[in-house]
Amino acid sequence: MIIDCHGHYTTAPKALGVFRDLQIAALEDPVRNPARGSLAISDDEIRESLLGAQIKLQDERGIDVTLFSPIAGHMMHHIGNAITSQIWSETCNDLIHRVTSLYPRRFIGVCQLPQSPLVPPKSVIPELERCVNELGFVACNLNPDPSDGHWKDAPLSDRSWYPLYEKMVELDVPAMIHVSGSCNPCFHPTGAHYINGDTTAFMQFLTSDLFRDFPTLRFIIPHGGGAVPYHWGRYRGLAQDMGRPPLSELLLNNVYFDTCVYHLPGIELLTRVIPVDNILFATEMIGAVRGIDPETGNPFDDTKRYIDQVEWLTGEDRAKIFEGNARKVYPRINAILDGD
Numbered sequence: 388m389i390i391d392c393h394g395h396y397t398t399a400p401k402a403l404g405v406f407r408d409l410q411i412a413a414l415e416d417p418v419r420n421p422a423r424g425s426l427a428i429s430d431d432e433i434r435e436s437l438l439g440a441q442i443k444l445q446d447e448r449g450i451d452v453t454l455f456s457p458i459a460g461h462m463m464h465h466i467g468n469a470i471t472s473q474i475w476s477e478t479c480n481d482l483i484h485r486v487t488s489l490y491p492r493r494f495i496g497v498c499q500l501p502q503s504p505l506v507p508p509k510s511v512i513p514e515l516e517r518c519v520n521e522l523g524f525v526a527c528n529l530n531p532d533p534s535d536g537h538w539k540d541a542p543l544s545d546r547s548w549y550p551l552y553e554k555m556v557e558l559d560v561p562a563m564i565h566v567s568g569s570c571n572p573c574f575h576p577t578g579a580h581y582i583n584g585d586t587t588a589f590m591q592f593l594t595s596d597l598f599r600d601f602p603t604l605r606f607i608i609p610h611g612g613g614a615v616p617y618h619w620g621r622y623r624g625l626a627q628d629m630g631r632p633p634l635s636e637l638l639l640n641n642v643y644f645d646t647c648v649y650h651l652p653g654i655e656l657l658t659r660v661i662p663v664d665n666i667l668f669a670t671e672m673i674g675a676v677r678g679i680d681p682e683t684g685n686p687f688d689d690t691k692r693y694i695d696q697v698e699w700l701t702g703e704d705r706a707k708i709f710e711g712n713a714r715k716v717y718p719r720i721n722a723i724l725d726g727d
């Protein structure tokens with residue numbers, strides 16, 4: 388089985404964007420505020436939005452199932468206040484639930500959290516519980532920078548995050564570290580802010596005792612781990628200079644890297660540096676990079692091709708990357724995948 392652990396509903400029907408535009412307009416003019424639950428999208432519109440897009444590519448590329456979440460770049464947690472974020476997150480998560488209800492064998496839900504800058508992270512717990520317990524979702528996307536490019540909130544190692552981690556452990560769900568768009572013009576969203584977010588989260592983990600406090604807490608760092616695998620020697624050395632334990636002990640029971648790296652040499656490096664047990668297959672298809680690589684003639688985001696080409700991976704290694712590791716990191720998928 389091939390499990391893609393990183394997909395967003397980037398082809399969501401236009402009505403979703405209209406809802407969000409109204410919500411943003413209502414920050415100035417409250418009369419325009421769209422009612423909670425007023426999103427009008429038919430089942431057919433959802434089917435149409437997926438059949439020629441994610442589902443077509445799943446079939447072409449041999450992907451069985453995608454862990455599917457709202458558009459990361461549209462989370463934009465800095466907009467409005469905590470209530471704005473709450474209603475927007477509920478709306479997006481409910482739409483994902485409709486996708487997973489229509490196509491339960493193709494898509495499994497991952498939720499957006501209603502974070503807001505400088506609001507205690509414990510405020511997102513009710514929505515996480517709703518998504519996991521009522522909607523059957525298996526994980527969440529956690530934004531390490533709800534200010535979207537200005538890094539105003541405490542690092543992920545701060546105790547203010549602990550109530551959320553306690554809930555994640557209790558529910559046995561991991562979080563993918565995922566920033567949203569950037570409202571800081573210094574950082575291009577997907578080219579800089581995403582990779583910064585991934586790299587920054589890793590360093591916050593490295594300098595903290597988070598996984599001593601939460602031995603079973605699990606994070607996926609997407610986009611191949613940002614700059615981390617390429618600079619693994621730097622991170623090992625920094626940890627050593629700081630008197631920290633070796634990285635394998637410090638965080639490799641808790642931190643995983645996905646394969647959203649859009650060329651073969653990058654995947655080769657990832658699989659050379661990071662243990663196979665810590666690598667999860669992912670494409671983030673129809674996402675940040677949608678073109679065809681003129682050097683190969685294939686889409687940049689067709690990442691399965693790269694993994695298939697890495698010469699030193701054994702059949703057992705590939706089975707872990709494509710399926711086994713995801714079943715371990717997202718244990719709630721097992722009942723869904725193995726159910727009737």
Ligand SMILES: [Zn+2]
Pocket residue numbers: 393395459565609671674
């Ligand atoms: Zn993503």
